[in-house]
Amino acid sequence: MENFLQQLVNGLTLGSIYGLIAIGYTMVFGIIGMVNFAHGDVFMLSAFIALIIFLALTQLLGLASMPVAFLIVLVAAMAFTALWNWAIERVAYRPLRGSFRLAPLISAIGMSIFLSNFVQVVQGPRNKPVPPMFTDLIHLTDGPLGVTMSYKQILIMAVTAALLLGFWFVVQKTALGRAQRACEQDRKMASLLGVDVDRTISLTFVIGAALAAVAGTLYMLYYGVVNFTDGFTPGVKAFTAAVLGGIGSLPGAVIGGLLIGLIETFWSAYFSSDYKDVAAFSVLAVTLIFMPSGLLGRPEVEKV
Amino acid sequence: MAAPLDQKRPDLSRALVDAGFAALVTFGLSFPILALRTEQDMQNRLIVEPRWSWSVIAVMVVFCARLLAGLLSDWRARALAIPGALIAVFGAHMGVTQALTHGAGITALGLALLIGAFALDARLRDAPAPVAAPRAERADRSRLISMAGLAALFLFPFVMLAWLGPQGSLKWINNYGVQILIYVMLGWGLNIVVGLAGLLDLGYVAFYAVGAYTYALLSTTFGLSFWICLPLAGVLAAFWGVILGFPVLRLRGDYLAIVTLAFGEIIRVVLINWTDFSNGYAGISSIPRVTFFGVPFTAADDGFAAMLGLEFTPIHRTIFLYFLILCLALLTNVVTLRLRALPIGRAWEALREDEIACRSLGVNTVNTKLTAFALGAMFGGFAGAFFAVRQNFVSPESFTFIESATILAIVVLGGMGSQIGVALAAVAMIGGTEILRELDFLKQIFGESFDPAQYRMLIFGLAMVVMMIWKPRGLISSRTPSIFLKKRTAVAGSLVREGRG
Amino acid sequence: MSRWLTDPLLTVEGLTMRFGGLTAVSDFHFSVGRGDITALIGPNGAGKTTVFNCITGFYKPTQGRLALARTGVANPVEVEALTRSGRRFATMQSGDLFLLERMADHEIAQRAHVARTFQNIRLFAGMTVLENLIVAQHNALMRASGLTLFGLFNTPGYRRAERAAMARAVGWLERINLVERADDPAGALPYGDQRRLEIARAMCIDPALLCLDEPAAGLNPRESAELTTLLRSIRDDDGVSVLLIEHDMSVVMQVSDHVVVLDYGRKIADGAPQAVREDPKVIAAYLGVDDEAEVIAAESEIAAIAGDSP
Numbered sequence A: 001m002e003n004f005l006q007q008l009v010n011g012l013t014l015g016s017i018y019g020l021i022a023i024g025y026t027m028v029f030g031i032i033g034m035v036n037f038a039h040g041d042v043f044m045l046s047a048f049i050a051l052i053i054f055l056a057l058t059q060l061l062g063l064a065s066m067p068v069a070f071l072i073v074l075v076a077a078m079a080f081t082a083l084w085n086w087a088i089e090r091v092a093y094r095p096l097r098g099s100f101r102l103a104p105l106i107s108a109i110g111m112s113i114f115l116s117n118f119v120q121v122v123q124g125p126r127n128k129p130v131p132p133m134f135t136d137l138i139h140l141t142d143g144p145l146g147v148t149m150s151y152k153q154i155l156i157m158a159v160t161a162a163l164l165l166g167f168w169f170v171v172q173k174t175a176l177g178r179a180q181r182a183c184e185q186d187r188k189m190a191s192l193l194g195v196d197v198d199r200t201i202s203l204t205f206v207i208g209a210a211l212a213a214v215a216g217t218l219y220m221l222y223y224g225v226v227n228f229t230d231g232f233t234p235g236v237k238a239f240t241a242a243v244l245g246g247i248g249s250l251p252g253a254v255i256g257g258l259l260i261g262l263i264e265t266f267w268s269a270y271f272s273s274d275y276k277d278v279a280a281f282s283v284l285a286v287t288l289i290f291m292p293s294g295l296l297g298r299p300e301v302e303k304v
Numbered sequence B: 001m002a003a004p005l006d007q008k009r010p011d012l013s014r015a016l017v018d019a020g021f022a023a024l025v026t027f028g029l030s031f032p033i034l035a036l037r038t039e040q041d042m043q044n045r046l047i048v049e050p051r052w053s054w055s056v057i058a059v060m061v062v063f064c065a066r067l068l069a070g071l072l073s074d075w076r077a078r079a080l081a082i083p084g085a086l087i088a089v090f091g092a093h094m095g096v097t098q099a100l101t102h103g104a105g106i107t108a109l110g111l112a113l114l115i116g117a118f119a120l121d122a123r124l125r126d127a128p129a130p131v132a133a134p135r136a137e138r139a140d141r142s143r144l145i146s147m148a149g150l151a152a153l154f155l156f157p158f159v160m161l162a163w164l165g166p167q168g169s170l171k172w173i174n175n176y177g178v179q180i181l182i183y184v185m186l187g188w189g190l191n192i193v194v195g196l197a198g199l200l201d202l203g204y205v206a207f208y209a210v211g212a213y214t215y216a217l218l219s220t221t222f223g224l225s226f227w228i229c230l231p232l233a234g235v236l237a238a239f240w241g242v243i244l245g246f247p248v249l250r251l252r253g254d255y256l257a258i259v260t261l262a263f264g265e266i267i268r269v270v271l272i273n274w275t276d277f278s279n280g281y282a283g284i285s286s287i288p289r290v291t292f293f294g295v296p297f298t299a300a301d302d303g304f305a306a307m308l309g310l311e312f313t314p315i316h317r318t319i320f321l322y323f324l325i326l327c328l329a330l331l332t333n334v335v336t337l338r339l340r341a342l343p344i345g346r347a348w349e350a351l352r353e354d355e356i357a358c359r360s361l362g363v364n365t366v367n368t369k370l371t372a373f374a375l376g377a378m379f380g381g382f383a384g385a386f387f388a389v390r391q392n393f394v395s396p397e398s399f400t401f402i403e404s405a406t407i408l409a410i411v412v413l414g415g416m417g418s419q420i421g422v423a424l425a426a427v428a429m430i431g432g433t434e435i436l437r438e439l440d441f442l443k444q445i446f447g448e449s450f451d452p453a454q455y456r457m458l459i460f461g462l463a464m465v466v467m468m469i470w471k472p473r474g475l476i477s478s479r480t481p482s483i484f485l486k487k488r489t490a491v492a493g494s495l496v497r498e499g500r501g
Numbered sequence C: 001m002s003r004w005l006t007d008p009l010l011t012v013e014g015l016t017m018r019f020g021g022l023t024a025v026s027d028f029h030f031s032v033g034r035g036d037i038t039a040l041i042g043p044n045g046a047g048k049t050t051v052f053n054c055i056t057g058f059y060k061p062t063q064g065r066l067a068l069a070r071t072g073v074a075n076p077v078e079v080e081a082l083t084r085s086g087r088r089f090a091t092m093q094s095g096d097l098f099l100l101e102r103m104a105d106h107e108i109a110q111r112a113h114v115a116r117t118f119q120n121i122r123l124f125a126g127m128t129v130l131e132n133l134i135v136a137q138h139n140a141l142m143r144a145s146g147l148t149l150f151g152l153f154n155t156p157g158y159r160r161a162e163r164a165a166m167a168r169a170v171g172w173l174e175r176i177n178l179v180e181r182a183d184d185p186a187g188a189l190p191y192g193d194q195r196r197l198e199i200a201r202a203m204c205i206d207p208a209l210l211c212l213d214e215p216a217a218g219l220n221p222r223e224s225a226e227l228t229t230l231l232r233s234i235r236d237d238d239g240v241s242v243l244l245i246e247h248d249m250s251v252v253m254q255v256s257d258h259v260v261v262l263d264y265g266r267k268i269a270d271g272a273p274q275a276v277r278e279d280p281k282v283i284a285a286y287l288g289v290d291d292e293a294e295v296i297a298a299e300s301e302i303a304a305i306a307g308d309s310p
């Protein structure tokens, strides 16, 4: 029972990170119907940016307060990653808009290869250990096997929840969100009605990257080490989460992320951590076979 | 590349503003990741050091490139001018900092390119748009070209051998010839699935792995020969194609993509972790080498060289491997071309064009997709068996997502459905990355610490983006009809659909 | 005289189709007479295309039975027996009998030989005109190619079948005046030609029933006239029964033997063209009158007009 609770806490932590990345996939897919393969590597890049800024703050500027540092790191990582994703969209995807369906996909795969190798070249191929932060534990239940929750985990879940709420507000209540949903429904019509489609799509990439940067910062914090190859697997998992939740659906992405996180953690705990990826992917395949549009996706009826 | 009218006359102030903005963005992009470098110190502590020079270089390069792009209206002129400017700057840099005598020469070369580009641009700006050559003539020519190409492919190893000798030609036949042909074959195999049937498969490498491990395991445990394992590898891969395809081919396109991707990853994870079966990360080594239908390529008395009375050299095996993969690739091509002209092949293409219309005409779409999937997988399996016999070693490392992505990129860049296009794309992408291995001379320019190999994948990724933007529909986007009444005229690429599957 | 009563090719009973809360078609009964051109008309959104989709298997009806007696006069006892047997189709004493609601879309085309066109043209745009017609003969060619095996070796049997398919395609191209454009991509044809090509393509599957969804939409008067000739020739020369959705009343009145009117998913009239044209309920539906009193008013008005000009 206690193990179960412990794994639940761990799974939700991991799932929060997947969920944040998954939103980027699902939003971009919703608005331009493209699988943004580079998104996982944007996430990895954001973890590096967060790490570098953290080190610069503490070492070069001598900042001592951890919470302040964390806040600055989070905001800066969001800003710089957003700029990167904006530039990527501008350079690699926008020229391909409205063309062949697979061209942007290949472009995105190329971008993904470029980003991971770029980080390798400029920051080196070795693992980057992060100085430990927020390591205190809270004991939820007593005893030697008691359930614990680290401040890190609380931070991760709290930040995720807060940002998701903010994000939800943006999408539901602001003009930007309306424009976004309009473009999702019918891009041509939206542009005829005066929605600046290019700007809306750019902003979608910016928001997706900002959320990925939150995930990247939290990932760095949680695992304490980053590497230039860290984009692929979390990226694929997050994409899986987006599909599982029903691609195009924002709550679906979060729920899918949490589910994948839980599946992975529980599988590792009770069976074998070797096959945790197999478990996550198998659940995806089985779900899709029985629920072809994911958990919360709109079923797509093909009007004949 | 038709530029809108108002862009025809470049405008210096606008180009400057544009370039300034791009430079500013580049500075923002470069700030944390380029300008600050993380490094582990003696105590394994991570420390950060400023490295502004890289950031400054990046900003300058982008500024120049953007400025030139703004000033030149024709893309050919841009393609000439931007490298020209870079070469000129590097030449000047070398001349000044390293006091190298050829610095001035390089600068002059760069400047010449730059001036040439402006001259070209001025000429092209006023030139009328070129008229496309008549189609029919082209069809005849392409037939001639493929015959000549085929002859060249068969002669290639002998020409190389005669020219460079057994030692010197090895690299060309093996690293370029065999390596490229493997990808040509994989590209042609995947082309059936993606190019003809319009199904997006992101896990093609899984079938390649199935084929490779089939030969590796059957030959090392049961001592089966390559020639028995080759068909088995194809059959097993096709079997897996059906097993995977059956449940997922009903899914909508994007879901098919993720499930195939997941399948590719599952196979890799299983190969890594199921050590009793596959020996995990360590892989399977000492896989029996290829024989000339039973005659080994060894220096022994019963070896190939002795049998023909030749002097023994390892190049014999390489040449045999070259012809083996050439024949396998050609088999793939011939079968695909033949299938295209049969009802099944036409049904694949019709499926790519409009699945609903297909169903209304009585085409069983699930079976049709399944055959495409299984056939594609089968050729992947053949290629995998060949890979294992060529390397004598397989490990999960060779079957990562990057491989699937590369093969898919070859198909898309080739122009979906075009056999020649796919072959050209394989030459460009694989040949290109092989050439990047040979850039050691750059060390003389940038100093010993510069390792060009590091930049190989970086350039590879960038090239994928650039090529897609340059030719979104691939090198050869037009489609050749499979049957005709009077005259075979190619269908323009803009009419051909890419499929939703 | 009314073939749809004496010798129905297709009998639809109690067809209901719901999409979530929306009932697009409810409890719809009608039949298509063998050798007739039957028109299915009704205002926009009445559910006509939905009926087509149910007949051709693209939608699974929520309820209802769609029985197609391909070769002989349908026998209600046999239809009942087949329904109870749980099978999808069978050869009965009276001939081949199909229960379309149980069959998959491609099976309906392949076995029951029901062909269709689409409201939004669905040609294989990147394939040539000729290829479009050859793909339509997929099943026949597939059989001749021994599921590709004989085809791979180009056996004489397969070559013969391919020549036959080619001859049939060319025959249709001549009938729709497109021989000259046989090697052009279908997507490059003008709209009217695309419409005709889609009909020819459907005819290439050798249908017993041809379902056309608004074939005259977007045609100019000359093309409309050509279309009516083509439809008559399909009925008279090929002996194929046609089910036609059409908004262009002149086409409907010229060619159809039987008209069924749908409004809000319900049948409001069914009979010979003349009778239906004068049905006040139909006029009311087209004019958008829905009050019962107004219908009666409209009815008397029409009666008055009819009295004036006999």
Ligand SMILES: Nc1ncnc2c1ncn2[C@@H]1O[C@H](COP(=O)(O)OP(=O)(O)OP(=O)(O)O)[C@@H](O)[C@H]1O
Residues within 6 Å of the ligand: A301, A302, A303, C019, C022, C024, C042, C043, C044, C045, C046, C047, C048, C049, C050, C051, C119
């Ligand atoms: N797949 C579907 N999902 C939900 N609603 C549908 C679907 N297909 C049709 N409908 C609805 O069913 C109703 C009938 O549509 P249908 O297309 O059959 O009309 P129609 O008579 O063909 O009209 P038109 O003359 O405009 O073509 C409409 O309200 C339509 O929105």
Ligand SMILES: [Mg+2]
Residues within 6 Å of the ligand: C048, C049, C050, C119
């Ligand atoms: Mg309709």
